[in-house]
Amino acid sequence: MPESRPGSAAPSGTSPVQPLYSERLWPGLGAWMIVLVLSLAGILVLAPIGWGYGIAAAVVLFLAQGFALYASTPRIEVTETHLRAGKAVIERSFLGAAQAFSGDEAFQERGPRLNGLAYLCLRGWVDPVVRIExxxxxxxxxxxxFSTRRPQQLLAALAS
Known part of the structure; x- marks a missing residue:
């Protein structure tokens, strides 16, 4: 994974840079349904001991899985000087051509046409992807x- 470039944080005493584009790749309804089903399994496992234990386990499992989903949700952000995709940050001066893909073209970019050295920030519940040289x-x-729900807005922010 590419390393973060120096100078990405705002100097102390100044206000942070306003992003030109910002997006969080929140999990879809399907992921939350899986969290709910796995949490309810806690009731089944501990109900023979006691319903209170089962319900407590379900609540704890739901909170733990919900926090894990929240903590692993990447941010896509474009500022005047940098691009952030997940944990990686790169200066915009190092960026080349940018293209958006969706549907079968996005599938091809994520699979058959993928270069093994590329930096990836993909989420299965988000179909469109953007490729930036x-x-x-x-x-x-x-x-x-990387995945994005609004590829055209992202490309417009990169072009500005």
């Missing part, structure tokens, strides 16, 4: 490929 001569990563 990396122009940094010191970086072996050829491009970034």
């Amino acid at each position: 990396v122009l940094d001569p010191e970086d072996s990563t050829p491009y970034w490929l």
